[in-house]
Amino acid sequence: MNDIFTTLIAERWAYLLTVVMIIIGLHAMMMKRNLVKKLIGMNIFQGAIILLFIVHAYKFGASVPVHDAVLGDHPEAYMNPIPHGLMLTAIVVSVATTGVALALLTLIYRRFGTIDEIELLQKLREEP
Amino acid sequence: MSGAHGAEAVVDHAVSMGQSHLPILVILPLLLGCVLVPGLGLWRRRWAYPLTLVAFALSAYFAFRTLFAVLEGGPLHYTLASWAPPVGIELAVDALGAFVAAVVSIIALLVAVYAGEAVRRENPVREVPFFGMMLVLLLGLTGMVLTGDLFNLYVFFEVSSLGGYSLMAIGHKKAPISAFRYLIMGTLGASFYLMGVGYLYLLTGSLNMADVAGIISTMGLNPALLVSLVMMVVGLGLKMALFPMHLWLPDAYTYASSTSTAIIAPIMTKISAYVMIRMLFFVYDWDLFLNVHHIGDIIKWLAIAGVFVGSIMAIGQKDAKRMLAYSSVAQVAYIGVGIGMANPLALVGAMLHIMNHAAMKSCLFLVTGSVAMQTGAQRLKDYAGLGRRMPWTFAGFTFAAMAMVGLPPTNGFFSKWYLVLGGIEDGEWPMVGLILASSLLTAVYFFRLLERVYSKVPGEEQKPAGAEDPSFRMRLPILLLGVGVLVLGLFNAWFVSRVLSQALPHGMSLPGF
Amino acid sequence: MRWVPQLTILVTFVVLVYAGFGLPEFGDVEAPANTHVSDHYIEHAYHDDHTPNIVTVMIADYRSYDTLGETVVVFTAGLACLLLLMRGTRREDEA
């Protein structure tokens, strides 16, 4: 038990926090009736994955990944730049997905006058 | 220090010239096309369609050049910006990648020929962005196929997904709802894939597929490695509509416009299947995970369940497109069966089925689109007697339907043949029986439809107006695909011996080649 | 069938926590992710490009193809909004 405590909570607490956030996002995506809330859940989910990358870029005692003449070329002096760069791309992708989703929601609202999933399903069943 | 060090770094990492530019040339026409078509098209509308066709044609031409170059000279590697992997991104094209890229680009070209008139009739207002979006979709898909980098694959995954979501939202009034569900599911799938990449990166420190494969082969089993594999299978399974994650698919295919369905249905799920093959067999140690740890068995049995669920649901449908959508669920599941069995013959069957199913499904969806456009018929009962009125269209349909069932001279027979051979090699007799039985189920719904199309003569009162073959430009792709189904069947030996035997992963070889 | 989503969420949670046992520790300087390619970037970025910001060098030079894809993603989103919400589509939507 103590061992599990050390490995999970003392040494990987940041990872556990991202897992909690992933679960919150997943819950919102699956359980919420309002489609905008689903979308917010999706954003939380993607944000959590971004954090999953970023927390592992952290190195104890390192500085930001901007080259500095004082620090020189020592790898242990800078944080890992790769997750930062990748997640810049992932953030943009997430923004773009949100944009498309909002366009779809606008279209749905214009056509059906609601964004509640249950009501939409009812309307789907009623109309041919 | 810095100057000397810098120069040395340049010499070290700038790969020598003389790499073949073919892989990037497959992507460039699509990239330039997808910005130029909206850019010029919104200004001069009539340029949009010719530009689209030129972009698709150039891309297909280079894809075939790439395929033949790979078959002659072995895998091509193209380092972007000349940073050797794992520092930079490389396009790594082996026989499998070149094969799938060629298949995808030729199908897309044929659908684009059809789209010229179809989009003008279905969605005249949206014509220009629609063509742009088709190019974006194909750009994403070819990018996924050709890349050799895990994260780059994710980026193009999202390019193609966004294209897919928005194309799916065009069409029936209800299309945006199903497209939104598809968006939630697809983003969930892509995010799971990204998590899988994340775990792999945290364990290996690299994003290049070949490099990652080399590192994890020496690593042994690790909880995070196992979870990354599960995440990728779940994420790609969601996009591929593998049972039980197929629930988004039928609505999405049914309500989308016929051109959207015709370009998305044949290739999008296939590319996810291709990526799954790429990951499971070329990045992970396939023997360890699929055979020793029995993940292959899970995939295999879920997939065969999907074959039956899809086929049985298809039998119960009354709407033509929805029936084809459920049959897509079943057919994609065959690819899953091939992946899960993880032996050379079954894998060849799965790869062959990627091509074969793309050809037959695009033909079928083009026919339903033409029928809906010419007569307005969408329900199966409205198809009665159409075979005599639209002979050319339904000639193509008949060939494709025979291929779906798996009758011998058509290509559908041969992919199932290899799956069955693979099952026999594994001694999986129940699986062999189930595959054969599932063909009968497919036969039930297609022969029922064919019988209705050809033999019933309708009464005068239900004679639909305008029931004749569509124009030549819409008919040509249908006929080419219908003939292609036969030709691909007759020349399947060439594909297997020349292409797919080179496409197998390390440690696998076809007996007899 | 109400329990299916809950079960999925629970399974995901367990699987993700299980994965934690195989991951490197938080802030570990020696973790593979922080050494293999990362070291190469940190050591060479400034000398390859005379650009101190290592992340910029990475996204715009070493992995510029990714950034090209990213730009295309943004462009796709814009095109999608145009495709879905274009003017003149309103009448046809009501049909």
Place this chain on the structure above:
Amino acid sequence: MIRRQENVILDVITRIMVPFIQIFAFYVIFHGHYSPGGGFQGGALLAGSVFLQRVVMGRERSLSGFHVKLGVPFGVIGILVYGGTGLVAQVFGGNYLQYEWLPFGLDPVWARNTGILLVEIGVAFAVMGILISIYDNLSAREGEGEKR
């Protein structure tokens, strides 16, 4: 429909703020080599300055700042700048996006430095144009979206 009301304070403050936001955006783009920043962030800031105009001054009056029709063309130009940089490098003998082949007569390291700047400008253009285009399409009242 809420009737828009003229508000002098908001108008004046927007007029004062927008140039500063835009200058900061250019700083973020061009200083991306030396500090956190770059094309996407700068482009988003530029788009933000236009959003501020749109929100405060209303759609019609803010069109003089950035016309609705310009969104997609800016995106096209941005990607063409990015892809074109790569293509020029390829035409002059390198691989795609290999900036040291750009015909500027610079030594490889500085050519790459310039190449990074070029592609960042491309990204900034694309992001700015497309974000504004998305905003305009989403915020348009029914039937008021982009006319083509």
